Amino acid sequence: MFGRAPKKSDNTKYYEILGVSKSASPDDLKKAYKKAAIKNHPDKGGDPEKFKELAQAYEVLSDPEKREIYDQYGEDALKEGMGGGGGGHDPFDIFSSFFGGGGFPGGGSRGRRQRRGEDVVHPLKVSLEDLYLGTSKKLSLSRNVLCSKCNGKGSKSGASMTCAGCQGSGMKVSMRHLGANMIQQMQHPCNECKGTGETINDKDRCPQCKGDKVVQQKKVLEVHVEKGMQNSQKITFPGEADEAPDTITGDIVFVLQQKEHPKFKRKGEDLFVEHTLSLTEALCGFQFALTHLDSRQLLIKSNPGEVVKPDSYKAINDEGMPMYQRPFMKGKLYIHFTVEFPESLTLEQVKALETILPARPASQLTDMELDECEETTLHDVNIEEEQRRRQQAQQEAYDEDDDMPGGAQRVQCAQQ
Numbered sequence: 001m002f003g004r005a006p007k008k009s010d011n012t013k014y015y016e017i018l019g020v021s022k023s024a025s026p027d028d029l030k031k032a033y034k035k036a037a038i039k040n041h042p043d044k045g046g047d048p049e050k051f052k053e054l055a056q057a058y059e060v061l062s063d064p065e066k067r068e069i070y071d072q073y074g075e076d077a078l079k080e081g082m083g084g085g086g087g088g089h090d091p092f093d094i095f096s097s098f099f100g101g102g103g104f105p106g107g108g109s110r111g112r113r114q115r116r117g118e119d120v121v122h123p124l125k126v127s128l129e130d131l132y133l134g135t136s137k138k139l140s141l142s143r144n145v146l147c148s149k150c151n152g153k154g155s156k157s158g159a160s161m162t163c164a165g166c167q168g169s170g171m172k173v174s175m176r177h178l179g180a181n182m183i184q185q186m187q188h189p190c191n192e193c194k195g196t197g198e199t200i201n202d203k204d205r206c207p208q209c210k211g212d213k214v215v216q217q218k219k220v221l222e223v224h225v226e227k228g229m230q231n232s233q234k235i236t237f238p239g240e241a242d243e244a245p246d247t248i249t250g251d252i253v254f255v256l257q258q259k260e261h262p263k264f265k266r267k268g269e270d271l272f273v274e275h276t277l278s279l280t281e282a283l284c285g286f287q288f289a290l291t292h293l294d295s296r297q298l299l300i301k302s303n304p305g306e307v308v309k310p311d312s313y314k315a316i317n318d319e320g321m322p323m324y325q326r327p328f329m330k331g332k333l334y335i336h337f338t339v340e341f342p343e344s345l346t347l348e349q350v351k352a353l354e355t356i357l358p359a360r361p362a363s364q365l366t367d368m369e370l371d372e373c374e375e376t377t378l379h380d381v382n383i384e385e386e387q388r389r390r391q392q393a394q395q396e397a398y399d400e401d402d403d404m405p406g407g408a409q410r411v412q413c414a415q416q
Contacts (some may be wrong), residue, residue, distance in 0.1 A: 011074040014057035022071070026062065033058040063166075065173040117250035120241040124254040126225055128261040132293040132321060134227040138220055141252070144242040145217045147209035152245045154206055154213040160198040166190035170197040213245050223254055228269070228324035231258040264293065269331030270320045274338065275300075282308040282339045290335075292319070300335065310339040 015022050018032045036054050040046035060066045124137070146152035154160065162168040170193065176184040189195035205211040223235055233256045241250035258266070265272040271293075277286055286308070287301040298319065302308060313334050320331025345353070354360070365373070 010076075011071055013075060014061055014070065017053050017057040018061070024061075029058060029061055033062075059169075063169060063173075065175070069173075069175070115246070116248045117241055117244055119250040119253050121253045121255060123257050124223060124225075124235070125257050125259055127259050128264055128266060129293050130225050131229050131231075131256075131258060131266075132227065134327075135225045137223045137225065139223060139254075140218060140220050142216055142218055143240070143252075144214040144244065146243045146245065147206055147213055147215050149208040150206035150213070152213045152243075154198075154209060154211045154245075155200045155204040156206055157204050159204065160200050163190060163193035163197050163199045165192035166197060168197040170195040214243060221252065225256065226324065227327040228322040229256060230324070231256060231266075266321060268321075269323055270334060271331070272334045272336060274336050276338045276340050277308060279339060279341050282310075282337075308337050308339065310337070312337050 012022070015024070018024075018029060018036065020028050020032045024032070033054060037051060037058075040050045040054060042048045042051060060070055120143075122139075122141075124139075126135070147154070150156065150158070163170075166172050170190055171187055172190045173185065173187050175186075178184050190197070193199050200211045206213075209215050219240070221237060221240065225235070235254045235256070237252040237254075239249045240252040243249050263273055273290065275288070275290075281302075285302045285304065285306065287299070290298045290300050292298055298316070313336055316333040316335075318330045319333035323329045323331070363370075
C-alpha cells in the first residue's frame with residue numbers, strides 16, 4: 001500500500017487510557033491493562049465502552065510496529081490503515097489471553113469466545129431423474145481433524161508460548177520509506193509462527209501432527225437427494241468441515257447443480273416437453289408413447305375429431321415434478337405442440353383437399369376490380385434475420401456519420 005506520510009496527530013491518548021507513561025515497558029503495559037480490564041469487564045458490571053478502549057489501546061501499544069507508527073504519526077495513521085488499524089481484535093479475546101482462555105481467575109461466565117470456522121461448499125451435479133426419483137450419492141472427502149495424540153495442542157506437554165515475533169497477533173507489519181514523503185506499509189502473516197500467534201519448542205512437538213495441531217482424515221459422506229429438490233438447493237452437514245483449535249467447526253455444504261435434460265424442461269413443480277406433429281396428425285388425430293423420467297411409458301393421444309393448432313399446449317395432471325417433502329403431490333406435465341406443414345402440394349392433392357376441407361371464402365372483389373389490381377410475387381422471408389440485418393445497417397450508418405468531418409462540431413452546436 002502506498003501513501004503520503006500523514007500529519008502528526010494525537011499520540012498520547014492510548015497511554016492515558018492505560019494510565020502509563022510513553023516510556024512504559026511491555027511489562028508495564030501488561031500490568032496496567034490487566035488491572036484496568038478486570039475492573040472494567042462487563043461481566044463484573046464495568047463499562048463496556050471503557051473495556052473496549054482498553055483493549056484497543058493495549059492491542060496497539062503491545063505491538064512494536066504499531067506502537068512505533070502511533071508514537072511517530074499518532075492515532076490518525078492507524079485509522080488510515082498504516083498499522084493495520086486499531087481495535088481489529090475482539091476485546092474479550094485479548095482479555096482471555098491473559099488467563100489461558102478461562103475468563104476471570106477463579107471462574108467467569110464468559111470464558112474464551114471461539115470463532116467459527118469457515119464452511120466448505122461443494123457443487124453436486126445431479127440429473128433431472130435424480131431430482132424426480134430421489135437418490136443417494138457417496139462422496140469421499142479429506143478434512144483436517146484435531147490431532148488425537150495431543151488433543152489439538154501441538155505439543156507433548158500441552159504447552160505453547162506466545163510468539164515473540166508478532167506478540168501473539170499472528171500478523172506482522174513492515175514499513176519502507178520510498179523517498180521523502182512516501183511510505184510503503186505491508187501486513188503479512190508472521191513467518192515465525194505461521195500466523196498462529198504461538199510457538200512450540202522443537203523438542204516438545206507432538207510426533208503425530210508435528211506441531212500442526214491437526215491431521216488429515218478421509219471421510220465418506222452419504223448425500224441424500226430427496227424427491228422434488230430444486231436446482232441450487234443446499235444440503236448441509238453441520239460440523240463436518242475442517243477442525244481447528246479453539247474454533248467451532250463449520251459445515252460442509254453441497255449445492256445441487258441440475259444438468260440439462262435432452263427432453264424435459266423443469267419450471268418449479270411442472271415439466272415441459274416439446275412434440276412435433278405432422279399436418280395429418282394435427283388434423284386427423286395422433287397417438288405416441290412418451291417415456292417419463294421414471295421410465296414409465298405414457299400413452300399420449302388426441303380425442304376423435306380433435307384438431308391440434310400450432311403452438312398449442314396440452315396438460316396432464318399429476319405427471320410433473322414431485323413436491324419437495326410432499327412427494328405424493330406432483331405438478332403438471334405440459335406438452336407443447338408444433339405442427340409441421342408440407343413444403344408444397346400437387347394440383348391433385350389440392351383438389352382432393354378442397355373436396356374435404358371447408359370451402360374457401362368467396363372473393364369479395366368484382367371482375368372489374370380484379371382487372372385493376374397489379375400482380376405481385378410472394379417470397380419466403382426470415383423476418384428475425386431481416387430485422388437484425390436492418391438494425392446492423394442502421395448502426396453502421398450512424399457510426400459513419402460520427403466519423404465525418406464536422407460531426408463533433410454539430411454535436412457541440414446542438415449542446416450549446
